[in-house]
Amino acid sequence: MTARTHDPEQLLTPAEVASMFRVDPKTVTRWAKAGKLSAIRTLGGHRRYRESEVRDLLHEQIPAPRESVEDLSAQ
Template identity: 40%
Template sequence: MDTDKRYLSRLDVATLFDVSPHTVYRWTREGRLPYVLTPGGRRRYPREEIQRLAASWLQVHTTADRTMRRAS
């Protein structure tokens, strides 16, 4: 993933979230991910917004994992 790019491809986003490209497509259809359309009709994802989402998603799951470990 080229960190100098302003926009990410679906594969870049999938790699960042550790999910399949199909999951990224589904999240996009569900309105969970922001995107822009290129003149050729391809979806591109704003790097900064996607990285913010990934960081908040990881923070939520890390906190939940710690809570579950304490409860065990």
């Protein structure tokens, strides 16, 4: 027998992804159909999403911090 040396990628359900983005799970399914997020199908036909890909997409959605009014007036 050979032992696996790496941990398998964590997979998330549509509900878990939806809670991270604060959207409905159907929205997550639409993102997958549109190619914004890749889905893996289970043997039962359910979608699962790679946690690393979801986190990357989540970080893309977070806007960059804006300069405060105080920072702008000091210039």
